[in-house]
Amino acid sequence: MFFTKPANDTIKKTQQLPHPKVDSSKTQTDIPAKPKVVWDQTPKRSIPQQYYEPTDESTDEPKFRINIEGGYSYRTTEVSGNVPADFKSYMEKLKSGYNIAVNFTYFFGEEYGICFNYSRFMTSNSIDGVVIYNKTTGSILGVGKMEDNIAISLYGVGLAQRKILSESILLYASGVLGLATYFDDGKLLNIPVEIDGSGFALSGLVGLDFKLGPDWAFGLDISYLLGTVSNFKVNGKSVNLGKESLNRFDFNIGLKYFFY
DSSP states (O other): OOOOOOHHHHHHHHHTSOOOOOOTTSOOOSSOOOOOOOOOOSOOOOOOOOOOOOOOOSOSSOSEEEEEEEEEEEEOOOOOTTSOHHHHHHHHHTTEEEEEEEEEEEESSSSEEEEEEEEEEEEEEEEEEEEEEOTTTOOEEEEEEEEEEEEEEEEEEEEEEEEEOSSSEEEEEEEEEEEEEEEEEEEETTEEEEEEEEEEEEEEEEEEEEESSSSEEEEEEEEEEEEEEOEEEETTEEEOOOOEEOOEEEEEEEEEEEEO
16 A cells, blocks of 8 residues: 655654854854944044154354454555655555454354454554755755554444355355544644545455354455545645545455354
8 A cells, every 4th residue: 555645744844953053163164254343443543644843944053243354454545646756655655554353143044144344554654864955946845754653443334144055164255334534633844734534435345264163164255445535634634635545355364252
């Protein structure tokens, strides 16, 4: 005999099979986990960053410079053709002399500054046996000594520039405009004769400072003064003596002091 199983009986038994056990310790990798949004509750940490200090364009070089110097001077003016031949040599010697100068400079930047300058040129000469005579009659008016003691001063203000060539060498240059004064404390036949005048003048300078330390330096420079004087007084009275050229070269050595 053949027996058949009802279809519903197979389904029933299949449904009654126990569910397979799942090991919770094992991670299922076949199903990708859904990403979760997690809010970071930790305090914010500062991230180290490169920080640059603002640069100051001002220089580390001292802002103030005081210069005291002196040296040889030579006036470049030609001796007037109106001077008698016997006195040309005398006048030529008055073209050479010496000078002293004081300069104060304030630098408002690394290179440029404003300067205040005072300089004084001095020269002198004398000759004995000078004869003064009347051109009209030819008679002798007197015999004696002639003497000149000339001083030319400049009071000026201008601009200055420095250039750092190395740790110990600085290049310095300046241009100055100011008032020039002329004074001659002379004698003619032993009679005092004072001649004074004034005018405007320009002066340009270039030189080198050799540092002896952080505050001191030794310097060499050359300068040229350009100017004229026309308003003269002789023993306090205005006299027309024409124009006197003040043009000259100065070759100086000096000591410089720097500070902030």
